[in-house]
Amino acid sequence: MTTSVLAIDQGTSSTKAVVVDGQGAVRGLAEVGLRPQYKAGGLVEQDPRELMDSVRQAGRAALDEAGIPVDGVALTNQGETVLAWDPATGEPLTTMLVWQDGRAASVCNRLSDKAEMVAQRTGLVLDPYFSAPKMAWLRENQTRDGVVTTSDTWIVHQLSGEFVTDAATAGRSLITCLDTAEYDAELVEMFGLEHDRLPKIVPNDQVIGTTSAFGPSLPLGGLIVDQQGALLAEHCLAAGEAKCTFGTGAFFLTNLGRQPVRSTNGLVSCVAWSVDGQITYCSDGQVLTAASAVRWLQDIGLIAGPTDLDKLWKDDTGGVVCVPALAGLAAPWWRPDAAAVWQGMTLSTSREDLVSAMVQGMAAQVAELADLVAKDMGRPLTRLRVDGGLTRSHSFMQAVSDLTQLPIDVYPSAHATPLGAVALMRKALEPGLALPDAIIQWEASDSYEPAWSVDRAEDFRNTWRKAVEISLGGSK
Secondary structure, three states: OOOOEEEEEEOOOEEEEEEEOOOOOEEEEEEEEOOOEEEOOOEEEEOHHHHHHHHHHHHHHHHHHHOOOOOEEEEEEOOOOEEEEOOOOOOEOOOEEOOOOOOOHHHHHHOHHHHHHHHHHHOOOOOOOOHHHHHHHHHHHOOOOOEEEEHHHHHHHHHHOOOEEEHHHHOOOOOEOOOOOOEOHHHHHHOOOOOOOOOEEEOOOOEEEEEOOOOOOEEEEEEEEHHHHHHHHOOOOOOOOEEEEEOOOEEEEEEEEOOOOOOOOOOEEEEEEEEOOEEEEEEEEEEOOOHHHHHHHHHOOOOOOOOHHHHOOOOOOOOOEEEOOEOEEOOOOOEOOOOOEEEOOOOOOOHHHHHHHHHHHHHHHHHHHHHHHHHHHOOOOOOEEEEOHHHHOHHHHHHHHHHHOOOEEEOOOOOHHHHHHHHHHHHHHOOOOOHHHHOOOOOOOEEEOOOOOHHHHHHHHHHHHHHHHHHHHOOO
16 A cells, blocks of 8 residues: 555644555654633633634645655544635635533523424434534524535635535534434434535545645545544444544444444444445434633633643542533533533642542543443443543543443554545545555553452442432432
């Protein structure tokens, strides 16, 4: 294989660009930080121009560092972040409403009697986390001008002039059919978007145009939403193989194979990828705050930085329990209004207790998701693959293993998401290439086994679930 690719990973906290050569080695890497604006009332926004500047800067810097020519450009995106923009000029008409933004709860509340129908058609939950409620809110409250789309469509248009979205990203919108990965006209109308121009939905292994944003004109393709990109990079190609990415939030995805299975336990089902004319599906559970919760600990002065998670770690928190619902709770509760809870504090409670309780609380949410996946599949998971910045915390990874009671393999690269896009762009440029052969092979950089007994893990989780009830009830 000789295909080299520039992959742009446009995320919430930063835009990362990697250049991968034909042998799968990362030859260039650049990252430009972004800081979303977290406002009162669950509002989370980003500046579109700053975000687009970061895409161009990161891509050019990675190519400069690599010093090699590339055969194409791939792109991953945040998924459910939306904005309105002028398709004639490309200029944004609003700020970006980030996937964490909860202001579209009013839209979902108004449509609550349609929730069961929406779930059956889309595989998703009627929640402001997803794209269409935010798009509807923008239309109702900010502008009727231009088009309103997810961030990927705008970025692709800025890069190439094309007006598209990929099948995996479209599957996060609440206006596409899970079975067909095409728009559902009734759902489009339900959200008041029937008069809007919607982007064409394209497969993930397709060249969709060209871009000269990073120098010479290059094919652009391999589009995919961030978490599905990581699922692919971690070689979760068989039904039942699962990964959890620990970024701004934590995202637990499990390959479901070719059948669009609907969850009966509060998870969502969506398109993993559309490759070789066939759709692969996945289940998805979300923890809304992971690295963002750690950043909050830092902002209020409990830690100096993420490395303090290990320095301050205590296996026994002295009875302190934390539900880190700092941006609400997603699967399986779907309560954006849920509030964070600290329980069991006394005058003897230390900084170490508080930090460790936060770590255990994040791990407990992941354990809940693992259990729900097992219920939906009718069999337990046997192993979990993990990636993301927080995998560098040994205490956190051990807590995840202890509470899920699963062995864990750490993906060796910090670039799982863009490396998934690299595989798809290789497929786009070499259509005869088998998908497993397009993925960069890897071996775990670290592994964990549960140190807690089954009984201890279950006792802790029962106590933690009672704290969740306080989080849910106390936020009404």
